[in-house]
Amino acid sequence: MKKIERILGFAGLILFVLGVLFKFQRWPGASVALTLSVFILNLAYLPLNLIRERRLSSSTLHTAYLVVRFITLFLMLIAFLFKVQHWAGAGILLNIVTYLLPAFIFFYLYVALKGQSGGSLSLTSTLMIVIGYCIYIFVTQSTISTSVVNGYLVLEQQFRKNNAGLRSANSIIYESLETLQDTSEAELTSSISELQQSSEAAIHLNLTIRREFRSLFARDRDRDDFRRYNFRLLASNELSQEFFMEEGKAHELKTMLIQYEDDLQRIQSRHGLPPALIGIGFDLGNHMTPWGDTVSWEDRMFGHRPVANCFTNLRWIEQVTLLQENALLNELINHFDLSQESTLIRQLASKESEKAKELQANEILRISQQQELQNKELETAQTELRQRNILLAVAFIGIVFVLVLLMISSRAYFRKQKDMRELEIQNKKIEGQRNEIGAQRDEIEAQRDEIEAQRDLVQEQKEQIEKNHHEVSSSIDYAMRLQDAMLPSPALLEEHFSGHLIFFRPKQKVSGDFYWWSRSGKSLVIAVADCTGHGVPGAFMSLLGASLLKEVVNLEGISHPGPILDRLRKEIIIALDQKGAMGEQKDGMDMALVSIDPESLLCQYSGANSALYLLRRGKIKIYQPDPMPLSYYEEMRPFKTQKIQLELGDQLYLFSDGFADQFGGDKRKKFKYSRFRELITEHADLSMPRQQQVLSDTIREWQGKYEQIDDMVIVGIRI
Known part of the structure; x- marks a missing residue:
């Protein structure tokens, strides 16, 4: 019976809402939907609801409350239907409902305070709220429309x-x-x-x-x-x-x-x-x-x-x-x-x-x-x-207040029903759990033995991993010491130049970027290289590059940058056995290399994908490299040598791409070469050690919380 009652209630409520919507939108079918909904609610749902709740009623006061609610809702539906259809008697019914509804609200509050309202926020309560709201809106709009139109109709006639x-x-x-x-x-x-x-x-x-x-x-x-x-x-x-x-x-x-x-x-x-x-x-x-x-x-x-x-x-x-x-x-x-x-x-x-x-x-x-x-x-x-509108707002607040009281009064009932259901479920669970405890005890003991065995295995694996980690760390530390020993001392730069800076920040312990310089006859050869990869793989390439530079410059006596790069490329291709085959690793390095005569101040530069910056009187001139790496390349041409006549006070900068490619800032963007040039131009008047500190502070602030993505090296000299 309760299921049939709820189906009829929902059907009537849906038809009522659709009828009101169709009526305000002037769509066909509004009258049929409203009439049918009133018949379903008044002749089927409300009587069934009254009969069912009277059987559950525990006092005469609660029974009286149910009867008053039935009469109020019944008359509200009839009054609204008469008003919408413009039938005779609509005004009388609306006046009755206007006085009856506040009386019902006060009666409900009295019953609720006595603790005998019972039930919950039911479909009946929802229906009463919806119908009351529609009546106030429709009557308000209809009255206002009549007042406005009547004046115009008199004029029109x-x-x-x-x-x-x-x-x-x-x-x-x-x-x-x-x-x-x-x-x-x-x-x-x-x-x-x-x-x-x-x-x-x-x-x-x-x-x-x-x-x-x-x-x-x-x-x-x-x-x-x-x-x-x-x-x-x-x-x-x-x-x-x-x-x-x-x-x-x-x-x-x-x-x-x-x-x-x-x-x-x-x-x-x-x-x-x-x-x-x-x-x-x-x-x-x-x-x-x-x-x-x-x-x-x-x-x-x-x-x-x-x-x-x-x-x-x-x-x-x-x-x-x-x-x-x-x-x-x-x-x-x-x-x-x-x-x-x-x-x-x-x-x-x-x-x-x-x-x-x-x-x-x-x-x-x-x-x-x-x-x-x-x-x-x-x-x-x-x-x-x-x-x-004020009356409508007051009515709406009153309805919300009644709704809150309904929720409060029904809370105890729901809690009691819920507790009873949960208690019954818990009793069944406890009974089942008693039967499972014995089996679980045996299973737990077996699992404990298995866990102990797995713990011993994990301990052995942990010790092996720690041993391997120690060996790898020792190897990397040794490689780092080798790389540090490979890097040249700044004494040669201090001897021939008025100032210098060396900014070197590997991504890991060892670096794929390196700097190198040596004397070759009257000239000083200075190089900055960026090898493929970083970490251990990059470090191997940097060791190879440094040893080849030493062989070509110091042993073979080549001092011109272009031929030095040509010779390095040839030796790297031989060392890495590169033939240009499909799928072959593209290992190699980019390098900027200069040869400077301290007496004549003649500088010769050659670059493999790595540019040279000359800062003179506050302006930067960029010397572009050959677009080729020091490795196998499809179009391998001899590297060009560019001659530069230096002046006292000139500053030269050789660098890898790690500084400019570092992500950071508020929008996680690259630092970029343009910002790098602005930075060194802005601080050109500072001493070279102070410039080195500015570079370090700037990139640290730019990087912020982001990870360093590549090795960084910058070498600067002041003539």
């Missing part, structure tokens, strides 16, 4: 009545003028015909726009009974904004009215007549608001205006058109001295003119009064909206 009288008067004058046979009045006949055509065009466009606008929400395009339409729809402004402003209907109407006024002025000027109508007009120009904004005629008349207001404005435009037409007709007839056979026409026109002028004066006063009434009604509607 008055305009329609006045326009019918004006149209009849103008028609009588036109019909009477058609009987004139006097050809001397041809000029009058021509002007009147032109006036009639212009007026009919303006009124026809007005009627066409009104019918097209009405067709957006009414099936019968020729019916002007706005009370047949939805008041909430007539109070909305979305349709008017889209139709008149976005589709350009307001601009089209304004263009026609401008043409109409031009036609009137042309006829008046032709016969020297005064303006056709004094005191009222279309006022097609722009207006300035009190805040200094410019508002167009289209925005004033139709921009974000209620639908009913747009129809009223269209009727007003039609009335002004007819008034101006009537006034100009009478002026034309009075201006011309017609024959005796048109005396009747003049008398008739005079009578109609007096009626039109009287109507014009009365209408000007009436329009002013109605506009004031309209503004007051809009202000009243806005005030009412604010008040109802």
Whole structure:
């Protein structure tokens, strides 16, 4: 029974919510969904819910609470259905619910304080909250819509009545003028015909726009009974904004009215007549608001205006058109001295003119009064909206408060039920665990023996790993000592140059980058190399490079940079047995090498993928290397030697790519060569040891928390 009750409750609630949604969106099927949901909830779900909970009721007070809740929810559903369907009696039912709902809330609070509310945050409570919220919203919107629309409907009816009288008067004058046979009045006949055509065009466009606008929400395009339409729809402004402003209907109407006024002025000027109508007009120009904004005629008349207001404005435009037409007709007839056979026409026109002028004066006063009434009604509607929003907020807060109380009162019940279920489950688990403990004990003992055996094995493996690690560490430490011994002493640089810096930071204990210098005859040969890889593999390559440099420069006596690099490349290819085969390792090194004569200050430079920087008087000149490594390469050409005449104070920098390629900074980017050049240029006036400290501090700050990615070496000398 409870399952059927919940299914019916959810079905009714879903249909109710869908019906409300369809009703506000003006989709078909809203009435059917709302009616069906009320029948399901009132005739099936609520009775079943009352019967089931009465059986579980533990006191008379709780039973009374259930009955009051049933009656309140039943009447809320009926009242909402009657209101939405506009059935008779909706107002009485809503008044009953308005007084009954607070009484029910206070009664519930009393029962909750007594601790007898029972249950939980049920589907019934949720249903009551949803329906109450929908009733307040719908009634508020409906009342406001009625207040706004009624003022416009009164104006629209008055305009329609006045326009019918004006149209009849103008028609009588036109019909009477058609009987004139006097050809001397041809000029009058021509002007009147032109006036009639212009007026009919303006009124026809007005009627066409009104019918097209009405067709957006009414099936019968020729019916002007706005009370047949939805008041909430007539109070909305979305349709008017889209139709008149976005589709350009307001601009089209304004263009026609401008043409109409031009036609009137042309006829008046032709016969020297005064303006056709004094005191009222279309006022097609722009207006300035009190805040200094410019508002167009289209925005004033139709921009974000209620639908009913747009129809009223269209009727007003039609009335002004007819008034101006009537006034100009009478002026034309009075201006011309017609024959005796048109005396009747003049008398008739005079009578109609007096009626039109009287109507014009009365209408000007009436329009002013109605506009004031309209503004007051809009202000009243806005005030009412604010008040109802406050009431709605208070109602919502009250509902939330009731919801919190429901949750608090149901907490103990849920906890008790949960504890009972958990206790039962725990008892079953304990019973099963008792049977498993014995088996687990035996299994634990077996696992303990296995763990002890594995522990002994792990200990042996740990000792072996530590032994291997010690051997590897010892080997690396020995390699580091060998590499340190391979690096030259700075004494040679101190002897021949006014200053020098050596920035050397390996990524690991041993480095794939190295620096080397030696005397060759009168010249000093200085090299900085970046070998393939880093760590132990790079260190082996650096040892090979240093030994080959010593052999080529010191033993063979080659002192020119280009031939030195050619010879080194040849020996490296032989040592590594490189043949250029597919898949062969591309081991080798990049190198910047200079040969400096301390007496003549002639510097010769050659580079294999490694540039040379010359800093002279605050500016850096870059000497580009040959784009080839010291290893096998597809296009191996002899390395070029570039000659540089040095001056006192010049600074030379040889370096690997590790410094510029280091990631760091706020966005984890490379340091880059451009920033490296700016750094040494900015600190060019410092001593070389101070420059070395700046380089160290800068790269450490740049690197921050990131890992060093490559070996770094920079050698700088000052002439």
